[in-house]
Amino acid sequence: MSLNPSRRQFLQAGLALPAAGLVSSSAKLDTAALQTSSDKIVYRTLGKTGLKVTGVGYGIGFTPVTEVVARALDMGINYYDTSRDYGDSEKIFSGVLKGRKRDKIVIATKSPNREKAKIIADLDRSLQELGTDYVDIWHLHARDTPTSVPDEAIEALEACKKSGKARFVGLSCHDPNRMADFVIKTGKFDVVQTTYSYAIGSYYRDGAIKKLHDAGIGVIAMKVVVALTGLNLKSFDNEPRTTGEGPLAGIKWVLKNPAIGTTVPFMTSIAELEMNFRAMSEPYTPADEKMLYVLNEQIRPDYCRMCYQCSGVCPKGLPATDILRYLAYNDYCGNYHQGLANFKNLSQELRSVRCSDCSTCAIECPNGVHVRDRLMRAQDLFA
Ligand code: SF4
Ligand code: SF4
CATH class of the missing domain: 3.20.20.100 (NADP-dependent oxidoreductase domain)
Structure with missing residues (x-):
């Protein structure tokens, strides 16, 4: 799936927007006073x-x-x-x-x-x-x-x-x-x-x-x-x-x-x-x-704790922990390029999986992560 630029920018901003707001509020600090x-x-x-x-x-x-x-x-x-x-x-x-x-x-x-x-x-x-x-x-x-x-x-x-x-x-x-x-x-x-x-x-x-x-x-x-x-x-x-x-x-x-x-x-x-x-x-x-x-x-619903308890659970072979980490580069670090570069290293077969095709997800995260929703966001953003 390809995205038009404005859709991609919107997705990229996603969770990162509030963080950007925080940075700008911090930027109002008097840096001279912080020598x-x-x-x-x-x-x-x-x-x-x-x-x-x-x-x-x-x-x-x-x-x-x-x-x-x-x-x-x-x-x-x-x-x-x-x-x-x-x-x-x-x-x-x-x-x-x-x-x-x-x-x-x-x-x-x-x-x-x-x-x-x-x-x-x-x-x-x-x-x-x-x-x-x-x-x-x-x-x-x-x-x-x-x-x-x-x-x-x-x-x-x-x-x-x-x-x-x-x-x-x-x-x-x-x-x-x-x-x-x-x-x-x-x-x-x-x-x-x-x-x-x-x-x-x-x-x-x-x-x-x-x-x-x-x-x-x-x-x-x-x-x-x-x-x-x-x-x-x-x-x-x-x-x-x-x-x-x-x-x-x-x-x-x-x-x-x-x-x-x-x-x-x-x-x-x-x-x-x-x-x-x-x-x-x-x-x-x-x-x-x-x-x-x-x-x-x-x-809690969005950030994967990297506990690896869902490894090997997806019947389509998706490495959920890894893909959620790529998404976190964008959503939590403002680092879209790192997320994209990692996603591109997945095989073509894995990159073409769409979680939206599953009615329910085989992964039930014990840490409360909404795995299917997050993977769908990653696929929209990077695929
Ligand atoms: S999605 Fe949940 S179970 Fe899977 S690695 Fe992340 S925190 Fe652990
Ligand atoms: S929604 Fe389907 S394809 Fe996606 S991780 Fe869950 S089981 Fe795998």
């Missing part, structure tokens, strides 16, 4: 790498906003995450890095490939795009099952490390429960980047994250901000507060966990950056807890 100082920066040690990284890092994403990235560097945020398969992300980031001290910045990027030669070639291309002769962390991107990490991929990581072009190696995954034992058993990984947020919850993630941390593996939390909405929090607790502080509370929630080395929120405005920055030094409060509780209930 930061080094005592607001809190470093954490990233597992056995020994790297001292700021608790709030930066997810460069597909479409980095250069002035926001530059401001983050000026403020002292030292951890930056990107990927070989994020379009021109590395190249755009390199423009911001020019003239800065390389050894003060921790750069992580990733390869989407599985073959040894391609992973090694990807690193060379990343170095070229980034304008540096080494990366601090070289990840295998999006490995959610051990079979997605063949022996030759591990051999490639070892070769990259041995060459000095990658100081440390890791993988990113959306379900650490399926990967933690494998990562520890191989003994070849220094770090793991994984999904972790108040919305996903402690229940699904804390055990695996602790296991990795205890084994000396540095853990980087991604998708830490689940931002929206037009919710009127004042009516909930009679305290004047803006929902724009939801991302701040969300990052504070993540940083409560001492096993987390850093976080990589995607940020598109200086106001958003300066708010998130506070998460390093401000305490997590009962007011934050209340806010996140309300936000969590509000997003």
Whole structure:
């Protein structure tokens, strides 16, 4: 199905519209009054790498906003995450890095490939795009099952490390429960980047994250901000507060966990950056807890918690968790391109499935997600 541009723009905006409203209200903040100082920066040690990284890092994403990235560097945020398969992300980031001290910045990027030669070639291309002769962390991107990490991929990581072009190696995954034992058993990984947020919850993630941390593996939390909405929090607790502080509370929630080395929120405005920055030094409060509780209930029908309990349930073979994640890139991160790029990687057969053809859905989500409705939205938006 193809969409006319106005229909596509309408769908793309969807849930993201209230979030955009929040950003603009935050943007009214006097940024001069938010000048930061080094005592607001809190470093954490990233597992056995020994790297001292700021608790709030930066997810460069597909479409980095250069002035926001530059401001983050000026403020002292030292951890930056990107990927070989994020379009021109590395190249755009390199423009911001020019003239800065390389050894003060921790750069992580990733390869989407599985073959040894391609992973090694990807690193060379990343170095070229980034304008540096080494990366601090070289990840295998999006490995959610051990079979997605063949022996030759591990051999490639070892070769990259041995060459000095990658100081440390890791993988990113959306379900650490399926990967933690494998990562520890191989003994070849220094770090793991994984999904972790108040919305996903402690229940699904804390055990695996602790296991990795205890084994000396540095853990980087991604998708830490689940931002929206037009919710009127004042009516909930009679305290004047803006929902724009939801991302701040969300990052504070993540940083409560001492096993987390850093976080990589995607940020598109200086106001958003300066708010998130506070998460390093401000305490997590009962007011934050209340806010996140309300936000969590509000997003319940729409936001997949990535518990993977519906894996293999759809008789047509749809990977519901993955598609709901692609949709979340648009609806919760304002990152349409990332969602679309992921959707396009599905087979033609899966891309042509239409959930509207089913009268009922075989998936009953225990977390209250309206799976069929959400998949239909993803299919309208991306297919
Ligand atoms: S749709 Fe529900 S069951 Fe499936 S992964 Fe998401 S939260 Fe879990
Ligand atoms: S609506 Fe049908 S095609 Fe879509 S996930 Fe449910 S069972 Fe699968």
